[in-house]
Amino acid sequence: MKVEEKIKQLGLKIPDVPKPDANYIPARRVGNIIYISGQGCDINEMSSIKGRVGEFVSEEEGYNAAKFAVLNCLAVLKSEIKSLDKVKKVVYLRGYICSSSSYNNQHKVLNGASDLLIDIFGEKGKHARCAIGVNSLPNGIPVEIEMIVEVEE
Amino acid sequence: MKVEEKIKQLGLKIPDVPKPDANYIPARRVGNIIYISGQGCDINEMSSIKGRVGEFVSEEEGYNAAKFAVLNCLAVLKSEIKSLDKVKKVVYLRGYICSSSSYNNQHKVLNGASDLLIDIFGEKGKHARCAIGVNSLPNGIPVEIEMIVEVEE
Amino acid sequence: MKVEEKIKQLGLKIPDVPKPDANYIPARRVGNIIYISGQGCDINEMSSIKGRVGEFVSEEEGYNAAKFAVLNCLAVLKSEIKSLDKVKKVVYLRGYICSSSSYNNQHKVLNGASDLLIDIFGEKGKHARCAIGVNSLPNGIPVEIEMIVEVEE
Numbered sequence: 116m117k118v119e120e121k122i123k124q125l126g127l128k129i130p131d132v133p134k135p136d137a138n139y140i141p142a143r144r145v146g147n148i149i150y151i152s153g154q155g156c157d158i159n160e161m162s163s164i165k166g167r168v169g170e171f172v173s174e175e176e177g178y179n180a181a182k183f184a185v186l187n188c189l190a191v192l193k194s195e196i197k198s199l200d201k202v203k204k205v206v207y208l209r210g211y212i213c214s215s216s217s218y219n220n221q222h223k224v225l226n227g228a229s230d231l232l233i234d235i236f237g238e239k240g241k242h243a244r245c246a247i248g249v250n251s252l253p254n255g256i257p258v259e260i261e262m263i264v265e266v267e268e
Numbered sequence: 269m270k271v272e273e274k275i276k277q278l279g280l281k282i283p284d285v286p287k288p289d290a291n292y293i294p295a296r297r298v299g300n301i302i303y304i305s306g307q308g309c310d311i312n313e314m315s316s317i318k319g320r321v322g323e324f325v326s327e328e329e330g331y332n333a334a335k336f337a338v339l340n341c342l343a344v345l346k347s348e349i350k351s352l353d354k355v356k357k358v359v360y361l362r363g364y365i366c367s368s369s370s371y372n373n374q375h376k377v378l379n380g381a382s383d384l385l386i387d388i389f390g391e392k393g394k395h396a397r398c399a400i401g402v403n404s405l406p407n408g409i410p411v412e413i414e415m416i417v418e419v420e421e
Numbered sequence: 422m423k424v425e426e427k428i429k430q431l432g433l434k435i436p437d438v439p440k441p442d443a444n445y446i447p448a449r450r451v452g453n454i455i456y457i458s459g460q461g462c463d464i465n466e467m468s469s470i471k472g473r474v475g476e477f478v479s480e481e482e483g484y485n486a487a488k489f490a491v492l493n494c495l496a497v498l499k500s501e502i503k504s505l506d507k508v509k510k511v512v513y514l515r516g517y518i519c520s521s522s523s524y525n526n527q528h529k530v531l532n533g534a535s536d537l538l539i540d541i542f543g544e545k546g547k548h549a550r551c552a553i554g555v556n557s558l559p560n561g562i563p564v565e566i567e568m569i570v571e572v573e574e
Binding site: 358359360361367369378382383394395396397399400416418 | 442443444445446447448449451456457458459515517519555556557558559560561565567
């Protein structure tokens, strides 16, 4: 099945590419490796959830925010390689979870991203990753995700 | 000397590969580069030290935790390439140190990782790195380390 | 125009290479990719600004600190490749901004780095990036930056 059909089947769709709100580009390619800039969890400039997981944001809301951040990563990736069918493997996921001082299930929040990637890409979607708790993220988003992806030539 | 003999000589041993407690894999290879998922400092599921450096965890305990995190990275690496003698060079180390607000010797804690890598691998173990203080890490671990390693074909 | 002439024209100069204050090297090369260790914003060991953005450090001071951190990255890069004219493209910038809990304009601070790279390198200086807020950084610096750069053979 084509990747975008799979995404549709999951009841989701690739959002518009988030506009960088600063002086950078959404992705940079070196050979067949694509580095995707840190993406937040706002979709299509609709105001989305803000705050720290463990405070105003629940674990489940954080899990969903991680999903949205991955969808934004995929929007960027698609704009770079035109078709998501060219993904060879997801290499690495780094997830920053804005966390209250006492919250330490960042890995459960980041599963929102990991589960979705594997649902969409199967074996190709498997990835190494790192989940980190931080005290503040740009614009008050609860989750920011950066991805490294290997693509077909 | 073989790498594992060297590790033995240092009075250490490669632990079991930590089981990811979430939906990801311990390492992903692209060409000859291996990306290792963020590893904590618990060894063999024995409960290990928890908390923030500068609070309940001392600098020395943090230094040792960084050592354990590297041993976990090496466990992952070995399971990926079978023999640690295939390491060509350690490329990059990123160390997240769960820190009290007033603690700012993250670089001294991360030396636990750097010193051990150089003790084990010598010139090949030299690496670029980044030490970062954060307010929270998965499961309350004081140190999380991710590594990029170049290996022989 | 040569890169260093451009830097001079901007009223700046490449500082001395910061000495790692721990057991690591300033950069590691794999093929044509250079990984630069996290650089702080102190220049030439002159004491520089310390503290959190949103607390004792203003957004504008943070912006300037990000500029200094990039200059330190370029010092490292130059020592590695001898001439900055060999830069093919800046690939990735990761900026850790030591932030008060309520500060969430990390992206504006990191623009100090991004703007300077584009002023210096033009198209080649465009990069993907990630801006992250953290509660503590080594030696109390407000900004730490790591860079990945592709260089000519």
